[in-house]
Amino acid sequence: MAQIIVVTSGKGGVGKTTTSAAIATGLALKGHKTVVIDFDIGLRNLDLIMGCERRVVYDFVNVINGEANLNQALIKDKRCPKLFVLPASQTRDKDALTKEGVGTVLNNLAKDFEYIICDSPAGIETGAMMALYFADVAIVTTNPEVSSVRDSDRILGMLQSKSKRAEEGLEPVIEYLLLTRYCPARVTTGEMLSVEDVEEILAIPLLGVIPESQAVLKASNSGVPVIIDTESDAGMAYSDAVDRLLGEELPFRFIMEEKKGFLKRIFGS
Amino acid sequence: MQTPSLELKGSSFTLSVLHINSQDMAVITAELDSKLAIAPQFFLGAPLVVNLSTIKASNFDLLGLKDILTSRQLIIVGITSALPEINAMAKSIGLAIIKSGKAASNQPQMPKTTKIVKQNIRSGQQIYAKNGDLIVIGAVGNGAEVIADGSIHIYGTLRGKAMAGAAGDKNAVIMAQKIEAELVSIAGQYWLTENLQQNGAAPSGCIRLEGESLTVESLPL
Ligand SMILES: Nc1ncnc2c1ncn2[C@@H]1O[C@H](COP(=O)(O)OP(=O)(O)O)[C@@H](O)[C@H]1O
Ligand SMILES: [Mg+2]
Numbered sequence: 001m002a003q004i005i006v007v008t009s010g011k012g013g014v015g016k017t018t019t020s021a022a023i024a025t026g027l028a029l030k031g032h033k034t035v036v037i038d039f040d041i042g043l044r045n046l047d048l049i050m051g052c053e054r055r056v057v058y059d060f061v062n063v064i065n066g067e068a069n070l071n072q073a074l075i076k077d078k079r080c081p082k083l084f085v086l087p088a089s090q091t092r093d094k095d096a097l098t099k100e101g102v103g104t105v106l107n108n109l110a111k112d113f114e115y116i117i118c119d120s121p122a123g124i125e126t127g128a129m130m131a132l133y134f135a136d137v138a139i140v141t142t143n144p145e146v147s148s149v150r151d152s153d154r155i156l157g158m159l160q161s162k163s164k165r166a167e168e169g170l171e172p173v174i175e176y177l178l179l180t181r182y183c184p185a186r187v188t189t190g191e192m193l194s195v196e197d198v199e200e201i202l203a204i205p206l207l208g209v210i211p212e213s214q215a216v217l218k219a220s221n222s223g224v225p226v227i228i229d230t231e232s233d234a235g236m237a238y239s240d241a242v243d244r245l246l247g248e249e250l251p252f253r254f255i256m257e258e259k260k261g262f263l264k265r266i267f268g269s
Numbered sequence: 270m271q272t273p274s275l276e277l278k279g280s281s282f283t284l285s286v287l288h289i290n291s292q293d294m295a296v297i298t299a300e301l302d303s304k305l306a307i308a309p310q311f312f313l314g315a316p317l318v319v320n321l322s323t324i325k326a327s328n329f330d331l332l333g334l335k336d337i338l339t340s341r342q343l344i345i346v347g348i349t350s351a352l353p354e355i356n357a358m359a360k361s362i363g364l365a366i367i368k369s370g371k372a373a374s375n376q377p378q379m380p381k382t383t384k385i386v387k388q389n390i391r392s393g394q395q396i397y398a399k400n401g402d403l404i405v406i407g408a409v410g411n412g413a414e415v416i417a418d419g420s421i422h423i424y425g426t427l428r429g430k431a432m433a434g435a436a437g438d439k440n441a442v443i444m445a446q447k448i449e450a451e452l453v454s455i456a457g458q459y460w461l462t463e464n465l466q467q468n469g470a471a472p473s474g475c476i477r478l479e480g481e482s483l484t485v486e487s488l489p490l
Binding site for chain 2: 150151156157161203
């Protein structure tokens with residue numbers, strides 16, 4: 001049975017698309033056949049981050065409308081044979097996503113894939129609701145600041161009341177917290193909430209802490225998911241998160257302020 | 270054995286009572302229409318008993334009143350507490366004469382029920398415990414609301430809004446393991462975050478109404 005994972009947040013710009021690309025790539029690199037779907041109809045940037053924007057012919061909405069079949073629309077990743085992308089349409093409006101349409105596509109994908117990653121748009125409108133409706137697992141992507149935490153809390157409420165699992169009284173959606181753009185130095189100065197603060201407010205298990213990192217920008221500019229950059233802090237943090245998603249227990253890295261060495265302290269870094 | 274085609278059984282119903290304090294049909298009509306405009310669904314087709322205890326004129330236009338009510342789809346089933354002359358009129362136009370039991374205090378009390386919620390209440394969610402207490406085993410997030418006609422007990426942090434005594438019970442209290450609330454209110458008296466801070470809300474505490482103002486006392490929870 002395929003597992004449907006939604007990457008969601010409420011707030012925009014927190015790192016959902018970065019996370020969807022990284023987690024999907026990470027799962028596929030571990031040998032699990034994975035598809036990542038862009039639910040952000042009208043904006044479309046998953047394909048950019050995945051580096052396949054030039055190969056988009058048909059999109060998610062084409063498949064829902066029956067204008068193309070899945071095989072025509074799925075883009076096979078160049079780096080990883082177990083990874084596929086179902087891109088969003090840039091031209092259509094969000095109302096193209098219907099529960100029936102999305103449900104049918106997910107059902108068909110579930111026959112063939114182990115993991116289906118849904119990259120949610122921001123907000124709590126149709127697109128975001130469609131992305132989370134069918135989820136088995138939710139990765140609630142949150143930045144360490146008050147407004148993002150509050151939006152995440154709101155999304156958790158939605159998962160508990162508006163998801164298919166909630167509506168049908170099934171086992172609830174499994175919820176994980178992924179803290180992104182974490183900057184220990186700014187936690188020390190009190191500009192940002194700490195891991196503990198966010199954990200206490202949201203009260204769901206922590207899947208990972210991704211540090212604020214130059215590597216992310218570099219990766220998205222070159223169309224390579226940051227998890228491929230195994231030397232980078234963000235890449236390693238995402239790789240840990242994937243391992244935890246698969247059931248491993250690992251200590252959290254990059255949550256302490258880096259101790260600068262004596263020479264670095266004198267000469268700067 | 271054949272089932273009897275008639276059976277007489279006692280049963281009690283709750284009826285709304287319309288108190289009429291004027292004999293002037295025009296005044297009554299105007300006031301009734303403005304009430305109906307506010308809550309049309311509430312009254313539509315509702316069976317009513319008309320209380321005429323304040324009417325001291327034996328020539329009260331009962332038939333006129335009945336027409337007014339009927340034309341607004343209110344169903345008048347009978348009258349109560351009227352003069353003997355008006356009672357006689359009621360009989361002649363087919364209305365029942367209803368003796369009210371004891372005063373309002375005898376109204377059937379709603380059974381008190383407690384609502385228990387074992388989860389975090391998230392931003393945007395609202396929980397209402399009607400006719401009773403609310404017990405939350407979990408936190409109430411910023412932007413979440415918990416409301417009870419009785420008291421509210423929160424075994425977790427209260428960050429959102431809590432409104433106890435929502436139907437007017439001034440003895441209701443709000444207790445929380447940790448109070449960081451956006452708003453607390455008891456029987457309509459409320460405090461915002463800054464009032465809580467000014468009044469030195471303890472980490473865990475109990476908020477009560479003392480006279481007309483709220484107080485907070487710490488609890489060793
Ligand atoms: N860990 C990180 N460090 C630095 N920048 C990041 C990080 N995660 C995301 N970003 C940047 O934040 C912006 C928004 O990220 P994106 O994944 O598109 O968010 P969303 O999909 O939630 O809108 C992008 O410019 C991205 O490069
Ligand atoms: Mg995005």
